[in-house]
Amino acid sequence: MFDARFLVVGQGLAGTVMVDALLERGVSVHVADQHISGAASRAAAGIWNPLTARTLQESWRFSTFIPLALSYYQKKCAERNIDLPRSLPLLKALPNQHSLDHWNRTAENPESSCVISNGSPPANHQDRLQIGPYCGWVKGAGQLYVAEFIEAARRDYIETGILQEAYFESQGVEWMPQGGLKWNNNRYEYLILARGHQERFDQVFGWLPFNPAQGELLSVSSPDLQIPFIVQASGFLLPLGTQRYLIGSTYEWDELSPIPTEKGLHELMRIKEGITPLNLQIDAQLSGIRPTVADRRPLIGVHPANQNLCIFNGLGTKGVSMAPAMAQMLVDHLLKGSNLLPETDIQRFLGRYRRSTLQA
Numbered sequence: 001m002f003d004a005r006f007l008v009v010g011q012g013l014a015g016t017v018m019v020d021a022l023l024e025r026g027v028s029v030h031v032a033d034q035h036i037s038g039a040a041s042r043a044a045a046g047i048w049n050p051l052t053a054r055t056l057q058e059s060w061r062f063s064t065f066i067p068l069a070l071s072y073y074q075k076k077c078a079e080r081n082i083d084l085p086r087s088l089p090l091l092k093a094l095p096n097q098h099s100l101d102h103w104n105r106t107a108e109n110p111e112s113s114c115v116i117s118n119g120s121p122p123a124n125h126q127d128r129l130q131i132g133p134y135c136g137w138v139k140g141a142g143q144l145y146v147a148e149f150i151e152a153a154r155r156d157y158i159e160t161g162i163l164q165e166a167y168f169e170s171q172g173v174e175w176m177p178q179g180g181l182k183w184n185n186n187r188y189e190y191l192i193l194a195r196g197h198q199e200r201f202d203q204v205f206g207w208l209p210f211n212p213a214q215g216e217l218l219s220v221s222s223p224d225l226q227i228p229f230i231v232q233a234s235g236f237l238l239p240l241g242t243q244r245y246l247i248g249s250t251y252e253w254d255e256l257s258p259i260p261t262e263k264g265l266h267e268l269m270r271i272k273e274g275i276t277p278l279n280l281q282i283d284a285q286l287s288g289i290r291p292t293v294a295d296r297r298p299l300i301g302v303h304p305a306n307q308n309l310c311i312f313n314g315l316g317t318k319g320v321s322m323a324p325a326m327a328q329m330l331v332d333h334l335l336k337g338s339n340l341l342p343e344t345d346i347q348r349f350l351g352r353y354r355r356s357t358l359q360a
């Protein structure tokens, strides 16, 4: 009766991971996506970092999410014949002796990702780094080439005939009295919207507290830099191989430009100056809008008034580490009725939904 059981809209990181999770369970799925400038996944640096910047504590549920994420990315990258996710050491600049003392006290806990530090940057890189006299190594960080990952998945979906390059509008959906929906002449049981920050423009889920943040990056190159690890200061430097690096990223909450800006360039140059004194060749400037949420937790779940309409969003600044675990959770919820994590379930905003229906 259905052309496919699920229709996923959006093929950024969220949509890709969701489609793969459904296919892995043997469930039929179609995906609709149209390139819209400002998509977060096409700009993402793809770093996973176990530490929260300020407190040095583990990022929310990181040690639960990351093993699942890495085994999924490794499998799919190998199947799709692209670069595997890479573990990378991360050198974090610290502002002063007090922070270094805090760092070393934290590092005494064997479960911490901080490594006990004498504070100094590595001697063989000192002339190319400008990060001040205090720093420490973080273990357990790494990077996935996100744009390459979603592009490889896209080729796969086109080849298997499940991807439509189409702009989706919720007004074009016909909800069927016998259950399910019709869109573009196809019938589905469930609709999952994974449209990133664009979701806030549609009233269907527009009542959720999206708080998007534009981010910009510089793609640079230098034969002299030769830094084989991530450096984190007021921003980061990420080695991509073959003398290429990413410098990022900015956070802009007010003027959300889908394309790179002068203001972003200025900020990125400031970040660069805080990491290395070398002149780097700028190859490109990228911009994307992160789907961040007021309470910094994902937005997963089923619409309060329609059990066939779901959202997979709110991956914010940590899509790489969180997306695979979140997708498993939503698939288990829909197929087996298991509970979502309350912190991620959109039910936590039921009050907002009710207020929005009263105002309508």
Ligand SMILES: Cc1cc2nc3c(=O)[nH]c(=O)nc-3n(C[C@H](O)[C@H](O)[C@H](O)COP(=O)(O)OP(=O)(O)OC[C@H]3O[C@@H](n4cnc5c(N)ncnc54)[C@H](O)[C@@H]3O)c2cc1C
Binding pocket: 009, 010, 011, 012, 013, 014, 015, 032, 033, 034, 035, 036, 037, 038, 039, 040, 041, 042, 043, 044, 045, 046, 047, 048, 166, 167, 168, 169, 194, 195, 196, 197, 198, 214, 215, 216, 217, 248, 249, 250, 287, 288, 289, 290, 291, 312, 313, 314, 315, 316, 317, 318, 319, 320, 321
């Ligand atoms: C500069 C920057 C750096 C980042 N660095 C990192 C990092 O190092 N590590 C990390 O974990 N995360 C990082 N992130 C965050 C990460 O990119 C996001 O968490 C993640 O990519 C969000 O994916 P998404 O699929 O929800 O959204 P998006 O990537 O925005 O994807 C949404 C997709 O839906 C499509 N779409 C939207 N509306 C429609 C429609 N109506 N019809 C059809 N298609 C539609 C869009 O074209 C797009 O393809 C970064 C983000 C930015 C901007």
